Amino acid sequence: MNIAPRFGIRLDWVGIVIVILLSIVILAPMINVAIWAFTEVWRYPSVIPQKFGLRFWGEVLGRGDVHLAMTTSLSLAAIVTALSALICLPASYAFARMDFPGRNLFFMSFLTVYAFPKFGLYITIATIFLGLGMIGSFWGVVLIQLVSTLMFMVWIPVSAFQNVDRRQEEAARDAGAAPLRVFWSITLPQVLPAVSAAVLLTFVNTFYETEVAWLIGAPEVRTVPLLMVRFINSELVVQYGAVLSLMLWVPSFLLLILARRFLGGQALGRALGA
Amino acid sequence: MATLEINKLSRIFGETRAVDDLTLSVGNGELICLLGPSGSGKSTVLRMMGGFEQPSAGSIHIDGNDVTRLAPERRPTGMVFQSHALWTHMDVFANVAFGLKLRRIAKDEIRRRVEAALVTVGLEGYGERRTTQLSGGQQQRVALARSLVLEPKILLLDEPFASLDQHLRERLREEVRDIQQRAGITMVFVTHGQDEALALADRIAVMRNGKLEQVSRPDVLYRQPQTEFVAGFIGQMNLLRGIVRSGVLSAGGIEVEVALQDGPATLGIRPEDFSLAPSIGASGNAITRVTDFGSHLAIDIETALRERLKVTAQAGSGWMTSGRVKLLPLRFTVYREGQLCFSSFPKQRGSLPSELRTLAASAASTDTFILDHT
Numbered sequence: 001m002n003i004a005p006r007f008g009i010r011l012d013w014v015g016i017v018i019v020i021l022l023s024i025v026i027l028a029p030m031i032n033v034a035i036w037a038f039t040e041v042w043r044y045p046s047v048i049p050q051k052f053g054l055r056f057w058g059e060v061l062g063r064g065d066v067h068l069a070m071t072t073s074l075s076l077a078a079i080v081t082a083l084s085a086l087i088c089l090p091a092s093y094a095f096a097r098m099d100f101p102g103r104n105l106f107f108m109s110f111l112t113v114y115a116f117p118k119f120g121l122y123i124t125i126a127t128i129f130l131g132l133g134m135i136g137s138f139w140g141v142v143l144i145q146l147v148s149t150l151m152f153m154v155w156i157p158v159s160a161f162q163n164v165d166r167r168q169e170e171a172a173r174d175a176g177a178a179p180l181r182v183f184w185s186i187t188l189p190q191v192l193p194a195v196s197a198a199v200l201l202t203f204v205n206t207f208y209e210t211e212v213a214w215l216i217g218a219p220e221v222r223t224v225p226l227l228m229v230r231f232i233n234s235e236l237v238v239q240y241g242a243v244l245s246l247m248l249w250v251p252s253f254l255l256l257i258l259a260r261r262f263l264g265g266q267a268l269g270r271a272l273g274a
Numbered sequence: 275m276a277t278l279e280i281n282k283l284s285r286i287f288g289e290t291r292a293v294d295d296l297t298l299s300v301g302n303g304e305l306i307c308l309l310g311p312s313g314s315g316k317s318t319v320l321r322m323m324g325g326f327e328q329p330s331a332g333s334i335h336i337d338g339n340d341v342t343r344l345a346p347e348r349r350p351t352g353m354v355f356q357s358h359a360l361w362t363h364m365d366v367f368a369n370v371a372f373g374l375k376l377r378r379i380a381k382d383e384i385r386r387r388v389e390a391a392l393v394t395v396g397l398e399g400y401g402e403r404r405t406t407q408l409s410g411g412q413q414q415r416v417a418l419a420r421s422l423v424l425e426p427k428i429l430l431l432d433e434p435f436a437s438l439d440q441h442l443r444e445r446l447r448e449e450v451r452d453i454q455q456r457a458g459i460t461m462v463f464v465t466h467g468q469d470e471a472l473a474l475a476d477r478i479a480v481m482r483n484g485k486l487e488q489v490s491r492p493d494v495l496y497r498q499p500q501t502e503f504v505a506g507f508i509g510q511m512n513l514l515r516g517i518v519r520s521g522v523l524s525a526g527g528i529e530v531e532v533a534l535q536d537g538p539a540t541l542g543i544r545p546e547d548f549s550l551a552p553s554i555g556a557s558g559n560a561i562t563r564v565t566d567f568g569s570h571l572a573i574d575i576e577t578a579l580r581e582r583l584k585v586t587a588q589a590g591s592g593w594m595t596s597g598r599v600k601l602l603p604l605r606f607t608v609y610r611e612g613q614l615c616f617s618s619f620p621k622q623r624g625s626l627p628s629e630l631r632t633l634a635a636s637a638a639s640t641d642t643f644i645l646d647h648t
Contacts, residue, residue, distance in 0.1 A: 167355045167359035168359045168360070168361055170324075170326055170353070170355070170359065171355060171359040172361070172372070173325075173326075173346040173347050174347070175347075175373030176376045176377065176424070177347055177372075177376055178345075190363055
């Protein structure tokens with residue numbers, strides 16, 4: 001009788017310890033970065049900065065290369081996401097609902113992008129692009145990013161389309177709806193959470209992507225993550241990198257909040273097959 | 275109100291003939307049950323009526339108009355699915371209103387009709403509920419309301435109550451019957467439950483391997499099964515293989531006089547069509563088990579030839595396990611090569627199935643169907 005509750009309490013302690021350790025490991029660097037972003041003077045061996053301030057925010061926001069990188073990153077992510085949705089959503093409907101020769105082979109081919117080390121793949125593509133003169137071009141980056149978004153944008157909606165009950169669609173036909181109307185009123189609302197999740201993942205992934213942007217885009221196309229890498233590597237002012245890093249959190253936070261508000265955690269989890 | 279004519283309808287999937295040259299006509303306001311074991315093609319027939327499957331051959335006419343190639347949304351049929359197929363992202367009201375909205379009916383008219391439909395199925399005030407908050411029976415009622423509100427000429431029901439428990443099934447069955455008689459809708463009801471078919475149908479169409487075995491009023495189907503399959507499928511039937519010699523069929527130790535040529539034949543006797551008499555000593559048949567169902571006794575009997583029979587007797591008639599009994603068949607049917615070839619039934623029992631088949635089935639009544647356990 002006594003063993004079970006004691007065991008339960010001990011388990012709780014283990015859980016708390018794990019949570020604390022994880023929090024330290026995950027949160028400490030983020031807190032450190034956040035503090036650095038608002039620091040003007042912080043000299044060793046002081047535990048807290050000597051002087052807080054927004055001076056570096058002003059400096060970073062005033063820089064032309066930051067403006068340019070932000071515009072580049074946002075338009076890159078938006079264009080890639082839009083194109084990817086345009087290509088992949090009809091494709092995923094076809095994969096889920098239609099039967100055509102080579103369907104399975106074609107479907108699996110989306111996985112091959114992930115079957116090989118991506119970096120190797122990108123280097124190969126980079127050599128091809130070098131010959132085509134597409135290195136350093138914005139649309140070259142868009143093209144490669146598009147390829148790496150295919151899996152999210154095809155696989156997640158495919159399972160969503162497959163999960164829509166065909167009987168529900170038939171019932172709508174029976175009630176007098178033409179096929180397009182059935183898609184709009186019955187099928188689409190049911191796959192919307194999954195499709196939104198896929199769009200969200202694509203946008204965030206593209207926004208934070210560095211390898212392709214660096215290999216294919218450099219030096220002309222400079223995204224925010226690339227700029228940050230340069231700040232961290234070559235600038236002696238730590239705060240530049242910290243401020244930029246904080247700014248990079250904004251889009252993903254916004255999107256996650258939107259996702260939670262419009263989809264709810266459960267729907268998102270279901271959409272991703274959790 | 276509508277008639278449905280199906281002519282030489284076939285549906286072939288690769289090698290299998292799911293529906294094979296089926297001809298059936300359903301009268302105005304008639305409720306017909308398609309009954310058969312799973313895989314007999316009954317759902318395929320229904321789905322072809324609704325326009326969800328394309329026939330490989332044959333035609334379907336509703337009120338004389340050819341609808342064989344029409345899309346489901348252009349047919350005057352309404353379908354209730356086994357899985358109810360409610361739209362889970364809409365509430366009950368929106369589910370029922372969907373078809374009316376497509377027909378561009380005014381808002382308050384839609385509201386009035388939807389509420390009336392919900393009253394019909396006993397779900398008044400459930401409009402705001404989400405479909406996932408409803409029980410299985412309520413969901414099926416919403417599906418029924420969704421079809422009824424569009425006033426289809428023909429309502430198709432595909433095993434609508436199969437997933438519900440016995441009690442609920444019986445209640446919904448009665449409600450469907452009520453609605454059907456009040457509104458006079460022509461209905462085709464697919465089921466694999468014979469009690470459901472017997473309780474509901476004006477006529478029952480028994481299907482097997484994509485073909486019709488028999489189309490009859492329920493009482494005729496029970497009393498005069500035209501094939502050995504129907505005899506074994508509807509109700510309980512003792513089917514005994516035997517042989518005819520000079521006008522006497524002996525099967526499993528039972529001998530009856532038949533006007534048939536010599537050769538093999540199968541004797542069919544309902545459990546309630548035996549007369550039982552006590553037997554003294556080791557003669558007669560052994561009673562292996564007696565089950566008291568209150569309304570009647572079910573007796574398992576083993577004949578001298580080790581043939582097992584099921585017999586029913588009146589409640590309180592005092593038969594005991596391990597007693598011995600003499601059996602006298604009161605009524606029987608005889609089948610040869612699967613087809614009915616001899617029947618002992620008196621004429622007033624309705625031994626003219628071919629005439630009855632063409633009777634206007636709206637005149638038929640299932641209420642007269644009572645099992646007599648004598």
